[in-house]
Amino acid sequence: MNLFTLASRNVYRHRHRSMVTTLAMAFACTMMIVFVALMDGFAIGSERNVVSMNTGDIQIHLPGYRDDPDIYSLIDNADKLVAQFRHNAFYATERLFAYGLMASDHGSSGVQLRGVDLNYEPTVTDIDQHIMAGEWLRSDDQHGVVIGKKLSKLLDVGVGDELVFIGQTADGYMANDSFQIRGILKSVSAVIDNGGVFMSNDMLRALITLPAGAHELVLMRTNRATDLTLTTSQVQTLLGAELEVMNWQQLMPIVNRFLETAQVQTFIMMIFTYIAVASVVLNAMLMSVFERIHEFGIMKAIGVKPKQLIVLIYVEMLIQTLSAALLALLVGSGLSWYIQEHGLDMSSLADGISFAGIAFDPIWYAALTLNAVLMPVLFLFIIAAVAVIYPAAKVAIIQPVDAIHHQ
Numbered sequence: 001m002n003l004f005t006l007a008s009r010n011v012y013r014h015r016h017r018s019m020v021t022t023l024a025m026a027f028a029c030t031m032m033i034v035f036v037a038l039m040d041g042f043a044i045g046s047e048r049n050v051v052s053m054n055t056g057d058i059q060i061h062l063p064g065y066r067d068d069p070d071i072y073s074l075i076d077n078a079d080k081l082v083a084q085f086r087h088n089a090f091y092a093t094e095r096l097f098a099y100g101l102m103a104s105d106h107g108s109s110g111v112q113l114r115g116v117d118l119n120y121e122p123t124v125t126d127i128d129q130h131i132m133a134g135e136w137l138r139s140d141d142q143h144g145v146v147i148g149k150k151l152s153k154l155l156d157v158g159v160g161d162e163l164v165f166i167g168q169t170a171d172g173y174m175a176n177d178s179f180q181i182r183g184i185l186k187s188v189s190a191v192i193d194n195g196g197v198f199m200s201n202d203m204l205r206a207l208i209t210l211p212a213g214a215h216e217l218v219l220m221r222t223n224r225a226t227d228l229t230l231t232t233s234q235v236q237t238l239l240g241a242e243l244e245v246m247n248w249q250q251l252m253p254i255v256n257r258f259l260e261t262a263q264v265q266t267f268i269m270m271i272f273t274y275i276a277v278a279s280v281v282l283n284a285m286l287m288s289v290f291e292r293i294h295e296f297g298i299m300k301a302i303g304v305k306p307k308q309l310i311v312l313i314y315v316e317m318l319i320q321t322l323s324a325a326l327l328a329l330l331v332g333s334g335l336s337w338y339i340q341e342h343g344l345d346m347s348s349l350a351d352g353i354s355f356a357g358i359a360f361d362p363i364w365y366a367a368l369t370l371n372a373v374l375m376p377v378l379f380l381f382i383i384a385a386v387a388v389i390y391p392a393a394k395v396a397i398i399q400p401v402d403a404i405h406h407q
Contacts, residue, residue: 007315014288018320021284025324025380026331028277032376033332034339036266037366041340043262044367050255052126053188055248056218058232063244065215071098071170074213075243081217082120089222093120094214096204100167100175102197106156111195113165115204124220127188127198134159134183137200144182148196152184159184163197169209177207270379277380278387285317285391297400306396313392314385321384325377333373339366 011018051057060081065073075081078094085092096115101108118139122128128136137144145163152158159181167175179199187193204210221231228247236245249256289296296309343363366372 004315007312007319010288010292010312011316011319014291017284017287021280022320022324022327024280025277025321025384026327028273029324029328029376029380030332030335032270032273032379033328033372034335034366035269036376037332037336037368037372038339038344038364039262039266040369040372041365041367043259045365046255047259048126049188050252051220051248053130054125054127054192055251056124056220057228058219058235058245058247059251060217060219060235060239061215061244063242065244069097069099069215071208071210071215074211074215075217076213078214078217079212081239085217085219089226091120091123091220091222093117093124093218094201095121095216095218096201096210097215098167098204098208098210100165102151102155103164103166104155104157104161107154109151109154109195111151111165111197112191113167113204113207114192114196114198115201116198118200124218127185130186130188131183132186134181136183137198138182139200141182142203143177143179144199145179146183146185146198147181148185148193149187150193151195151197152181154194157181165197165207167208169207170211171209173209175208266375270376274379274383278383281317281320281384281387282390285313285388286394288316289313289391289394293398296395296398300398300400309395310392313388313395317384317388321381325380328380329373329377332376333368336366336368336372339364340368 060075062073062075082092082094094117096113098113098115100111100113102111103109116127116137118137131146132149134146137146147157147163155163157163161181163179163181165175165177165179169175179197185192185196185198188196199207201214219235221228228249232245232247232250239245299309300306343365346364
């Protein structure tokens with residue numbers, strides 16, 4: 001007995017029911033492929049906003065600096081350490097920080113001045129590519145700054161407008177100077193959006209008369225496949241207890257925890273979605289079994305074993321599930337690819353919203369990963385197989401005499 005041929009005929013014989021069941025499975029699987037791709041894209045985008053836009057992989061400070069960002073808490077041999085890291089599988093850069101008041105013709109606000117190395121900051125972060133208006137800093141511009149998105153709205157300024165800074169120098173005198181806005185950043189993080197003012201290290205050092213050194217060293221692995229925790233421990237061992245070494249997962253524990261549980265959230269969503277699919281499959285297969293009890297009785301009477309009937313039911317299910325999976329792969333992958341390339345514009349809902357200090361990108365991009373394609377399809381086959389257990393068991397235990405006389 002060719003079970004595949006017989007199963008194919010049974011599926012085609014009830015083609016309308018089979019089509020409805022197949023389309024229901026295909027629709028659910030398509031939605032899950034798109035959902036998983038969106039969640040993977042969200043996780044990748046969130047990590048990119050944390051690592052590539054601001055923190056880098058690893059940050060180095062003097063102990064206690066993060067809790068009390070004192071202007072005098074400088075890493076003295078910063079230039080030597082940075083050069084050493086660049087020769088040991090890292091991209092590295094120095095940063096300086098200062099605080100004060102920035103004013104425009106329309107208002108004033110407290111700001112955090114961020115001095116960056118214009119040559120090496122782009123090797124560690126992509127902040128220079130995250131400009132909403134204007135352009136990034138140039139080394140030959142002695143008065144150009146780039147500011148956060150919300151700060152520009154608060155001060156009611158745009159590209160080309162003038163800002164005046166008032167603060168204190170490292171030696172206790174008043175620091176003041178005027179600057180020209182060269183660029184405005186897209187949303188990055190709450191701190192940068194609300195009060196971030198970027199300038200070159202040389203400009204900031206001259207503005208507040210800082211001595212040599214840096215407040216922060218930022219490292220990025222050249223090989224992203226290496227273990228971040230192990231790398232952090234190695235850097236800490238190298239530097240000793242005189243400096244504090246923390247990776248982005250330690251600096252942003254809430255975001256890290258959220259990304260770690262994203263897979264669990266996807267799994268839970270998949271369970272609830274496929275429970276509905278399982279009920280459709282169970283109902284369709286039960287109807288098919290009860291309609292053919294007389295047929296199954298005759299098959300058992302002529303010597304067909306219960307095991308063969310169970311296999312027959314599963315082959316019928318497999319044909320429909322395989323058809324649904326192929327259709328879902330075609331449509332779901334296509335939709336995910338489109339969202340990956342063009343994104344979903346969530347500006348009306350998510351513009352300006354942040355989570356744990358990290359701004360959401362209003363354009364939500366999917367990530368068409370192998371996980372996004374295979375996990376929903378594999379789960380569909382598992383759920384369908386579980387849903388058919390009862391109909392298959394029903395066929396296996398029916399008695400031939402009772403089945404033949406079944407009305």
